[in-house]
Amino acid sequence: MPLIERHPILDFKHDGKVEFTFDGKAMEGFEGEPIAAALHSNGVKIYRETPEMKRPRGFFCAIGKCSSCFMVVDGVPNVRTCVTPLRRGMAVLTQRGRGSVSIAEGEARR
């Protein structure tokens, strides 16, 4: 899958490479590019599963409006990965359903 070089709205550069994980798998992306863009260049197309019909959802509006790219990032569900910049060491998970906020995650973020 190609790297997303230019975005009509968002401005980001491809400077330093950083590691992050997707569903536990190690991946590489550029720091500061949208998480979804990093996933795209790693060949990941499915970002979440809808709550009722269990349908796959991926990149759609790419400007943080449509809810299609909601994922669980560092324990927080419903993160708009198409506009959230990638940081080193992020743990990105496919979101299933509405997204759970576990007690343990709450404790970890206090």
Added chain:
Amino acid sequence: MSWKKTADAVVVGGGMMGMATAYYLKKIGLKDVALVEKNTPASGSTGRCAASFRAQWGGALNITLGKACIDRFEHLAEHLGVDMDIQLYQNGYLLVAYTERQFEQFKKNVELQNSMGVTSKLLNHSEALEICPGIEVSDAVGFSYYKRDGHADPMITNFAYCEAARGIGVRIEKFTGVVGFKVDCDSVRGVVTDRGPIDTDTVVNAAGPWAGRVGALAGLNIPVKGERHELMVTEPVDWGVCPTMLMSFEPDYYMFQRPHGSILAGCGPSRYRREAGPFDDYQMGASWNFMEHMAGHVNKLIPRARGVRIVRQWSGMYDITPDLQPVIGESDELKGFWVNVSGARGFMFGPVAGEMVAEKIVNGHTSLPIDEFHWRRYAEGRFLVEPSVA
């Protein structure tokens, strides 16, 4: 549409209180009941409220009414004969006491509630955490809990009464504002609206926060004013984050998760309102100060909700009376002019308060003792004491 110029009774206000009053007036026996609403049903306070109900009060009459309303909410669609789901959810109110004094009051309340058939109980920390896992209440002294308290959808519930009322022949006049009253000596003779007059001997003012203004049009001084309270709601997340209504009177807050997954939270204005300004300007604005204050409370009490986005905030008017208690009854000065104002609990008391007022008007007596709520108590210097309000 044709305009009918007479009615046996006219109800002013299409919220829960008014809609229920109109429904029961017709149901109990009046032939020709009209309801006038300046906007649309549920457009005032009901549609903006948190739509929760409880029997955990401190005063006997409030407990009686609260319990009667829970009995009704549990079978409302059947009771009204409508095919609507009011999205009832009952998993109790978990009331939090932060001081010994508050907890002493909880003990008295629970004792009184138990004696009246409300099986509420006092809880310690581990019992509270069992009901609402993951909350941070280590600074609390104790809790009280009643499982049948709960919440529903305010619009659907209001519309259920609207459908039922329409179904049995109540005339519901939307976009109809009251501009005056016809008065003959000491009796009311009719309502004048911006769409025309309706002659009637019986008027029920159920205009909630606007009831004082409506009363003034008849020359009456009804001690009700509006006070803006704000709420906010998060995006939906998986069920179980706050499965009970978590509520405290001091500091005052409430928060709960609706079955759909959204977390709803709100509080009174005194805590966050920093700038000088009226709460009673009847403007439904939303303030940053509230958002900041309330988000702080939610993050503290439900640590795992941190990072969950707020999708909306709004406000509504509470109908505030001098003792924060309902104002119900016929005017002593103007015969036929009734007031049915809940004291900021129209959603929860509406179904029964409406029936009681209708019983009183049609039959002259009520099955539950509501006379205590008559507002002549203020002129006599009596205030009702209810410890379980914020």
